[in-house]
Amino acid sequence: MTLTMTENKMNKTYIENGTVIAWINGAHTVIERGVVVIEGNSIIEVGAHTAPPSASDTRIDATGRIVMPGFVNTHLHVTDTPYTKGYLEDASNLSPRANATNYGTLYKTLPAVRHAIDPEAQVIASECAFAELARTGSTTVVELGYDYEVGGDGDISITEQIAQVAMATGLRCYSGPRYRAMHYGHAPGGKVWYQSYPENGRRRFRDCVDFCIDWDGRYDGRLRTLLAPGQIDTCDPDLLRETRRVASAHKLPIQIHAGQSPNEYERIKTEYGMSTVEYMIDTGLLGPDFMIGHGQILTHDGNIASLTPSEAAALRDYQTTVVHLPWVKARRGGVINSIHKYRQLNIRQALGTDTYPFDMFNDMRMAATVCRIVEHSIEAATSVDIFTMATAGGADALGRPDLGRLAVGCKADVVLVRMDTFKAAPTYDPFKFLVLAATGEDVDRVLVDGKTIVEGGLVLAVDMAKVVARLNNAASRVRANVAD
Numbered sequence: 218m219t220l221t222m223t224e225n226k227m228n229k230t231y232i233e234n235g236t237v238i239a240w241i242n243g244a245h246t247v248i249e250r251g252v253v254v255i256e257g258n259s260i261i262e263v264g265a266h267t268a269p270p271s272a273s274d275t276r277i278d279a280t281g282r283i284v285m286p287g288f289v290n291t292h293l294h295v296t297d298t299p300y301t302k303g304y305l306e307d308a309s310n311l312s313p314r315a316n317a318t319n320y321g322t323l324y325k326t327l328p329a330v331r332h333a334i335d336p337e338a339q340v341i342a343s344e345c346a347f348a349e350l351a352r353t354g355s356t357t358v359v360e361l362g363y364d365y366e367v368g369g370d371g372d373i374s375i376t377e378q379i380a381q382v383a384m385a386t387g388l389r390c391y392s393g394p395r396y397r398a399m400h401y402g403h404a405p406g407g408k409v410w411y412q413s414y415p416e417n418g419r420r421r422f423r424d425c426v427d428f429c430i431d432w433d434g435r436y437d438g439r440l441r442t443l444l445a446p447g448q449i450d451t452c453d454p455d456l457l458r459e460t461r462r463v464a465s466a467h468k469l470p471i472q473i474h475a476g477q478s479p480n481e482y483e484r485i486k487t488e489y490g491m492s493t494v495e496y497m498i499d500t501g502l503l504g505p506d507f508m509i510g511h512g513q514i515l516t517h518d519g520n521i522a523s524l525t526p527s528e529a530a531a532l533r534d535y536q537t538t539v540v541h542l543p544w545v546k547a548r549r550g551g552v553i554n555s556i557h558k559y560r561q562l563n564i565r566q567a568l569g570t571d572t573y574p575f576d577m578f579n580d581m582r583m584a585a586t587v588c589r590i591v592e593h594s595i596e597a598a599t600s601v602d603i604f605t606m607a608t609a610g611g612a613d614a615l616g617r618p619d620l621g622r623l624a625v626g627c628k629a630d631v632v633l634v635r636m637d638t639f640k641a642a643p644t645y646d647p648f649k650f651l652v653l654a655a656t657g658e659d660v661d662r663v664l665v666d667g668k669t670i671v672e673g674g675l676v677l678a679v680d681m682a683k684v685v686a687r688l689n690n691a692a693s694r695v696r697a698n699v700a701d
């Protein structure tokens with residue numbers, strides 16, 4: 218039987234009458250009373266109507282809404298973050314030259330909490346975290362798990378269950394189960410100890426690689442994977458070289474934690490006689506598919522202006538992305554010095570939440586504010602620059618020009634933000650409102666792959682009361698197990 222034109226045609230979704238942030242000539246651009254037309258999982262039209270909707274098409278009225286691309290949240294941990302509440306917020310004082318004593322949260326508190334989380338509690342935490350991410354407008358999330366000696370002994374089935382939770386929530390997810398050769402801890406006197414795993418962690422590495430290859434592209438491509446060697450100072454050089462080889466062979470992105478503390482910088486210097494960036498060059502990590510999570514202390518003084526010309530050129534020319542996590546630093550007094558300096562060096566940048574709240578609006582505001590304080594200048598971080606980092610910046614880091622933008626051919630990952638509120642009205646400049654005033658609570662509707670997953674601020678696939686009760690129950694068990 219031959220299909221007629223009408224039978225063959227897919228129904229479309231028209232998002233109409235909103236203030237649309239369209240991607241035009243390589244920049245986010247505001248279109249008042251614009252339209253976004255979706256067919257299947259893709260955007261087929263942005264701007265003004267060219268053809269009116271037919272009776273069978275879905276129409277979403279976006280009057281009083283900003284229609285923006287979903288955030289590409291490039292660094293977070295869903296399995297442990299909820300249980301860190303109450304432990305990490307006010308702890309430790311951080312300054313660029315502080316010794317390891319001042320990084321008690323990184324080397325002592327965080328491992329202590331992670332050791333207390335059993336596998337079931339990890340999955341329960343992920344239900345809440347993924348729901349919060351969807352609720353607050355992150356449509357693509359890069360989940361980096363945590364380290365394998367704790368909570369389940371590196372059983373890869375935990376990663377599989379967590380990927381399934383992300384998919385059930387309706388998100389687009391890059392899953393990066395972490396591996397490393399050694400772990401670290403806090404020794405008396407402000408020193409950090411390092412201890413190798415059996416086989417230098419290679420069993421876990423092989424499991425992670427198998428998972429990444431096997432699961433990449435599932436769920437119509439909503440699930441992707443990446444390689445996540447834990448930290449630059451907990452992987453041996455061979456593990457990093459092998460990571461690069463596998464990533465290139467299987468076209469998987471890589472993200473590592475680096476530039477987190479002065480101790481880490483000193484450790485690389487002492488062990489390998491190189492700066493952190495030189496070590497990344499030496500092990501072959503740098504590339505357009507490589508992300509540096511944190512990137513705060515990559516120089517002897519924590520100032521990006523202190524990168525040598527060859528270090529700066531390497532980061533730029535390899536098109537490596539630095540993923541900034543401003544809130545987790547700022548809440549303990551730490552700053553990136555700075556987004557502006559990275560931009561002046563033409564080094565690619567993205568944004569992630571890392572800790573809670575999993576709210577990219579919070580991190581956009583913090584990124585802008587911290588940079589302006591550090592640089593004594595508002596021009597150092599404009600609202601549209603920061604918004605671009607949080608969307609297209611993250612998409613580029615993942616090699617995805619079809620994400621983080623509202624343009625023809627892009628995936629239909631769309632967020633509607635209320636501006637018919639006390640706080641928002643009148644909205645002269647959507648970028649200034651989004652970066653400097655809005656929060657995730659202002660998100661009204663979220664679509665991923667053309668499907669609505671949040672409506673009226675409710676995450677459709679998740680019963681909040683039930684999931685929160687389950688988390689609280691698991692948290693009392695975890696808390697009882699946290700060692701002093």
Ligand SMILES: [Zn+2]
Nearest residue numbers: 292474510571
């Ligand atoms: Zn992290």
